[in-house]
Amino acid sequence: MPVMTARSRTEKHRASTPLELFFDLCFVVAVAQAGARLVHAVAEGHALTGIGSYAAVFFAIWWAWVNFSWFASAYDTDDPLYRVVTLVQITGVLVLAAGVPRAFDAGDWTVVVIGYVVMRLALTSQWLRAAHCTQDGERRVALRYAVGISVVQLGWIAMLLVPAESRGARTAAFVVLVLAELSVPALAERDRSTSWHPHHIGERYGLFTIIVLGETIAAATVAVQEAVYEQDALGELLPIAAGGLLIVFSAWWIYFAVPIHDYLRGSREAFIWGYGHFLIFGSAAAIGAGIEVAVEEAVGKAHVPDTVAAAAVTLPSALFLLTVWALHARHFKRDFAEQLSLPVAALAILACTFAGGWAVFAAGLVAAATVAVGELLSRRPAVAG
Structure with missing residues (x-):
């Protein structure tokens, strides 16, 4: 297995790769699904509910894309294993996109969460690989990311156990988990930054x-x-x-x-x-x-x-x-x-x-x-x- 080490922040001619462009295009499928359901909700006179569901779905799409992009900026090795794991993340977003209509129409977020967790756990394996190939402070940052992401995914799975009728409890759980997701990078990089370009x-x-x-x-x-x-x-x-x-x-x-x-x-x-x-x-x-x-x-x-x-x-x-x-x-x-x-x-x-x-x-x-x-x-x- 090729070594996964950090790329230089001053690397010349650092451009997006064909895999990254393919990744983006597949994510837009999910964006299109969320937009289509938002249109339906607003046109039917349910604007506030539609905007809330749109924001929730868009967070899942956006946050998975953000995490992949910053990781790739620092650790993209573009070897077969890296490509396969990235394709797994793409599969996750397509699963998420398939669940968007049911999440909007019936409040059933099961398929969306499954797709999201697939994306996030695939990225966790990338961080574990980076930890395996690095040492000292860089290794600690990678392990913090892997642990933090994994723990929050358990929270998303647990959220599905909250009855759909308990909208207040689900909303509160969602907000807490969003804040937890957003805090992972700050905690992981509190004493050392990754070498994003x-x-x-x-x-x-x-x-x-x-x-x-x-x-x-x-x-x-x-x-x-x-x-x-x-x-x-x-x-x-x-x-x-x-x-x-x-x-x-x-x-x-x-x-x-x-x-x-x-x-x-x-x-x-x-x-x-x-x-x-x-x-x-x-x-x-x-x-x-x-x-x-x-x-x-x-x-x-x-x-x-x-x-x-x-x-x-x-x-x-x-x-x-x-x-x-x-x-x-x-x-x-x-x-x-x-x-x-x-x-x-x-x-x-x-x-x-x-x-x-x-x-x-x-x-x-x-x-x-x-x-x-x-x-x-x-x-x-x-x-x-």
Whole structure:
């Protein structure tokens, strides 16, 4: 068995591998399932319940992806054993995706938890392999990860024993287990950091953002296509389609406006930045679900007011802008005017909620204007002193 040792943080030309890209694409299957059920819940007038279930499912998807990506940044050996274990993790997310409809519709999380535990235990075996091949502090970090992940998985399995009717108890258990999951990296790396690569991590998160935004475009396209075919409602749908495209294009532009690897200098910055991407990924995927809801409302298939359908787009769009600003854009702004652009844009997009059938198009125009303003402000000469 080849030795699994840490890769250098200063390694040149550290890029995502074909296996990592395949891993991302398979995870988007689960994201698509969660988005589809969110559309159904909101369109049927169960927005709060749907959002709660969506957040829970998305956490499982996101957290498994995050843990794999950071481990791979430090220990990717790309040998046969590593590849096989990664494929097992992919199998786990496909099992999770298969359980998403039942989790949303019937509150039965058994299949979702099984898929999640498969992913997490597969990663545990990777950490045990790293511990076997390393020594001293590096070995202790790997063992802490392996033990921490394993213990929390026992908690997820135990949660299934709580009766589905006891929603309060299940919700409390879920929150505790989420906090436990989030604490494992901080505890494992409390006195020594793994050798994750800043450029590689920045690229990995950027690629997943692109894939999620691409899934948003695909979902919205299918919704518009079906509505046009079934309802011949092109006039009502063109503003939604145009606005949705402007929002997604602008989201891509804004996210990649700064070279984030220059900011990821240590574990403290990296943890905050990495954890915060739960909101970036989740809101990006939810934009697509919101566009689907807006389409269904426009053709009379969704049983919700037009403001609710508009909010399904404007709320995640505003959240995306605010989170991107808070996590890394603000660290590269030169003055107050540049700092204000994204927060003001987020508020303006929220105000578009009340623009009736033109809400999505208006939000798209605001997003596009935000990009234009940002470009103009960034091209000004720097003020001396």
